[in-house]
Amino acid sequence: xxxxxxxxxxxxxxxxxxxxxxxxxxxxxxxxxxxxxxxxxxxxxxxxxxxxxxxxxxxxxxxxxxxxxxxxxxxxxxxxxxxxxxxxxxxxxxxxxxxxxxxxxxxxxxxxxxxxxxxxxxxxxxxxxxxxxxxxxxxxxxxxxxxxxxxxxxxxxxxxxxxxxxxxxxxxxxxxxxxxxxxxxxxxxxxxxxxxxxxxxxxxxxxxxxxxxxxxxxxxxxxxxxxxxxxxxxxxxxxxxxxxxxxxxxxxxxxxxxxxxxxxxxxxxxxxxxxxxxxxxxxxxxxxxxxxxxxxxxxxxxxxxxxxxxxxxxxxxxxxxxxxxxxxxxxxxxxxxxxxxxxxxxxxxxxxxxxxxxxxxxxxxxxxxxxxxxxxxxxxxxxxxxxxxxxxxxxxxxxxxxxxxxxxxxxxxxxxxxxxxxxxxxxxxxxxxxxxxxxxxxxxxxxxxxxxxxxxxxxxxxxxxxxxxxxxxxxxxxxxxxxxxxxxxxxxxxxxxxxxxxxxxxxxxxxxxxxxxxxxxxxxxxxxxxxxxxxxxxxxxxxxxxxxxxxxxxxxxxxxxxxxxxxxxxxxxxxxxxxxxxxxxxxxxxxxx
Numbered sequence: 001x002x003x004x005x006x007x008x009x010x011x012x013x014x015x016x017x018x019x020x021x022x023x024x025x026x027x028x029x030x031x032x033x034x035x036x037x038x039x040x041x042x043x044x045x046x047x048x049x050x051x052x053x054x055x056x057x058x059x060x061x062x063x064x065x066x067x068x069x070x071x072x073x074x075x076x077x078x079x080x081x082x083x084x085x086x087x088x089x090x091x092x093x094x095x096x097x098x099x100x101x102x103x104x105x106x107x108x109x110x111x112x113x114x115x116x117x118x119x120x121x122x123x124x125x126x127x128x129x130x131x132x133x134x135x136x137x138x139x140x141x142x143x144x145x146x147x148x149x150x151x152x153x154x155x156x157x158x159x160x161x162x163x164x165x166x167x168x169x170x171x172x173x174x175x176x177x178x179x180x181x182x183x184x185x186x187x188x189x190x191x192x193x194x195x196x197x198x199x200x201x202x203x204x205x206x207x208x209x210x211x212x213x214x215x216x217x218x219x220x221x222x223x224x225x226x227x228x229x230x231x232x233x234x235x236x237x238x239x240x241x242x243x244x245x246x247x248x249x250x251x252x253x254x255x256x257x258x259x260x261x262x263x264x265x266x267x268x269x270x271x272x273x274x275x276x277x278x279x280x281x282x283x284x285x286x287x288x289x290x291x292x293x294x295x296x297x298x299x300x301x302x303x304x305x306x307x308x309x310x311x312x313x314x315x316x317x318x319x320x321x322x323x324x325x326x327x328x329x330x331x332x333x334x335x336x337x338x339x340x341x342x343x344x345x346x347x348x349x350x351x352x353x354x355x356x357x358x359x360x361x362x363x364x365x366x367x368x369x370x371x372x373x374x375x376x377x378x379x380x381x382x383x384x385x386x387x388x389x390x391x392x393x394x395x396x397x398x399x400x401x402x403x404x405x406x407x408x409x410x411x412x413x414x415x416x417x418x419x420x421x422x423x424x425x426x427x428x429x430x431x432x433x434x435x436x437x438x439x440x441x442x443x444x445x446x447x448x449x450x451x452x453x454x455x456x457x458x459x460x461x462x463x464x465x466x467x468x469x470x471x472x473x474x475x476x477x478x479x480x481x482x483x484x485x486x487x488x489x490x491x492x493x494x495x496x497x498x499x500x501x502x503x504x505x506x507x508x509x510x511x512x513x514x515x516x517x518x519x520x521x522x523x524x525x526x527x528x529x530x531x532x533x534x535x536x537x538x539x540x541x542x543x544x545x546x547x548x549x550x551x552x553x554x555x556x557x558x559x560x561x562x563x564x565x566x567x568x569x570x571x572x573x574x575x576x577x578x579x580x581x582x583x584x585x586x587x588x589x590x591x592x593x
Contacts, residue, residue, distance in 0.1 A: 020323050024143075027104045034100055041093035042155045048086025049301060050163030054171070055079055057294025065290075093156060105144050111330060112136045118334040121401050122361060128213035135329055138208050139322035146312070146319035154312045157305030164302050168295065172287055175295050178277055179302060182270045186263065193259040200252035201318035205325055207245035214241050252318070267303040274299050336403055336421065344423040348508035350377030350539035351412050352398065358406035359393060366405070367393045369562045375555065380540045382550035384580065385559035391543045394559075395511050398541065400424055411509070429507030431531075435498035437486025442471055443478040445486070445497055449505045457504060464533055465500035466526040467493070492527065499530045510540040547584045556580060 028035065055075065063072045116132055169176035218234050274295050281287035352375040360366040368390050375381045383391040396402055397409055400416050409416050416424060429449075437445045446461060447453045453461075458478065462468040470493060474480040486494045502510065512531065528549075544550040551570040558566035558573070558580045566573055566580050573580035 020320055020327060023327060024147075024323055027107060028100070030107075031100045031103070034096060038093055038096040038100065038155070041089045041096060042159050044089035045086050045093055045156050046159030046163050048082050048089065049160045050167050051082060052079060053294045053297035053301065054167055055082075056297065057171070057288075057290035057292075059290070060293055061288045061290035090156060097155065101144075101147060105140060105147075108143070108326070109136060109140050112140070112326060115330050115332065115334070119332055120334070120336060121396070123332055129216050131209040131213045132329070133216060134209040134212035135322075135325055138212065139205060139325050142205070142322040143319045143326075146315045154308065157308045160301065161305040164298050164305070168298050168302070171291050171294055171298075172281075175274060175278055175281070175287070175291075178273055179270055179295070179299055181273075182266045186266055189259070189262050189266070193255055193262070197252060197255045197259075197317040200248060200255060202321040202324075203248040204245065204252055204318065205321040207241065207248050209325070211238075211241045211245050214238055263303070267299075270303065271296070271299050336400065338420045339418060342418060342420045345414070345419040345427065346412070348427045349412050350379075350508050351375065351410075352381075352509065352539060352541075353410045353413075354394070354397075354407070355410065356407035357397070357404045357409060359397060359402065359404050361393075361402075363405070367562050368397075370407075371562070371564060373555075373557060373564065373567070375539050375541070377539055378537055379554040380535060380542060380550075380552070382542045382544045382553035382556045383559060384544050384547060384550065384556060384583065389559040390562040391559055392513070393562075395430075395513070395541060395543065398509070398511065399428060399430070426505070427507055428509045428511065429502035429505055429534075430511040430513075431495070431498050431502050431534075432513045435494055437482055437489070437494050437497060439482060439484055441476075441479050441481055442474065442497065445482060446478075446500045446504060448501050453504055458500075461500045461504040462497075464503045465496050465530040467496035467500055467530075470496070495527055496530060499527065499534060503530075503534055508538060510534060510538045512540060512542045547580075547587055558583075 055078070059072060059075045062068070063075060112135060116136070165176070165180070168179055214237065218238065274292075278287060278292035278295055282289050282292050352373075354371045354373045357368055357371040358366055359368040371390075371394070373381070383394060385391055393402075397404060398411075400421055403417055411424070438448070443455065443458050444451075446458050450457075455478070459468060462471055462478075471478055471480075482489065486497070489497070542550055542553065547570075550556060553570065555567060556570055556573055557564050558578075560579070566576065566578050568576070574584065575581075
């Protein structure tokens with residue numbers, strides 16, 4: 001079985017590379033009208049390069065040898081016009097192809113970003129943000145360097161090569177055959193080096209992804225690294241990944257560096273062969289001096305396109321490695337798909353029911369086991385229990401970030417799987433324990449879920465969230481620019497703005513994940529007051545770690561190991577003297593009698 005690997009693997013790699021190229025070329029479809037223009041310019045440029053040596057050789061035999069000065073001057077004028085036309089065509093082809101490629105690559109970046117935005121949360125559970133950024137930036141940039149900057153030259157040189165070969169055989173078949181004897185050696189050399197380079201460049205793409213992931217993670221956790229005194233460990237880990245990326249790139253560069261001298265050697269070998277045999281033919285009368293001169297010029301032109309094409313082929317291995325990673329990402333299944341006959345969710349009244357719901361992020365390991373609950377419109381339902389018990393999973397199912405594995409989740413007696421995700425989430429608001437704000441103005445952050453809201457609506461939401469006075473005290477008020485993750489606002493200020501964000505979309509169902517934790521007492525009072533207003537008339541699900549915040553809940557559900565083990569009001573559960581009562585007593589620092 002092992003003995004067959006060296007034979008099968010190259011075929012599989014070639015097939016994979018061809019498939020990758022075919023898929024990449026599909027991005028050219030929107031530019032069908034531009035491509036013929038580019039090809040016409042390429043043809044003009046290639047023809048001008050191919051015809052020059054022929055006219056020079058003809059001039060030596062028929063003008064210089066005959067001392068025809070007027071004819072020579074006319075020929076020089078003609079050559080000048082031909083080269084000016086060729087240079088203009090080459091410039092035009094580079095601009096046209098560059099225009100196409102940059103738009104193609106921009107679309108590729110857009111497709112990657114669109115895919116990342118549409119991927120299910122389960123994908124991000126197993127992926128690193130830095131690696132995704134590397135695919136969007138580094139891998140696309142590698143494709144840009146290989147294709148966007150050199151593909152115009154590659155096309156021009158391909159056409160030039162065809163024209164040169166035709167001209168060489170037309171001038172002298174024997175010299176043409178001699179010149180092309182090294183082509184099989186070149187193809188073998190290029191294929192050999194490309195195979196080595198492809199393997200190395202795949203490693204460079206992988207290591208730069210790992211390096212980007214580590215960089216993104218460590219930059220986001222500088223405070224924790226300093227607090228836990230592990231800065232030196234982070235530096236050492238980054239140095240290890242950095243060294244792996246360096247070594248992979250050094251190996252790839254070493255292969256490329258050895259490739260070009262090999263092609264130069266074959267070029268010199270062919271030139272020497274043409275000079276020796278061409279000189280012999282000129283002396284013996286088998287060819288004219290002009291023909292030999294044309295051939296020497298053609299040999300130089302012949303190997304220049306081959307060198308460029310060979311170099312491009314080697315560089316393209318890095319691009320193919322990047323494209324493979326990009327297309328693997330684009331082939332990831334997108335978010336939960338709406339049913340083909342899915343309808344828009346009607347205006348929600350607020351009834352939520354879990355009917356014998358089971359669910360597992362991993363099919364072999366259930367997180368929720370036969371959960372049954374019902375929340376009536378306007379009720380507040382508190383979810384309490386230890387970490388990992390399934391509280392957040394219940395919230396994720398309501399938002400339909402995942403679909404239930406068994407049973408049914410219904411809102412207003414409608415199975416959420418039968419409605420579109422957008423129409424469902426449009427009517428659900430969420431305030432998390434650690435809300436994310438974005439770079440932009442305060443107003444833009446409040447209007448994050450409703451970007452077409454008016455300034456008056458934004459300010460009304462801020463007033464209801466008890467944050468209007470604070471915002472107006474900022475230097476630019478609602479137009480104050482915030483930094484990444486809402487810097488420099490405090491945790492409490494970010495929380496109030498996130499409440500205003502939820503107020504603005506006027507949700508019928510509200511989800512709160514310990515929205516008053518990690519803030520000072522004064523801000524907590526403002527948050528509690530804002531939440532009390534927000535809860536009025538809405539069905540709400542509150543994940544509570546501090547049980548004192550849910551004493552007024554209509555239902556308290558105690559969850560352990562994916563099951564509801566107790567349910568009732570705060571008073572009812574205290575009287576039961578069960579799990580909830582013990583948790584409450586422990587938080588108050590008192591024993592249950």
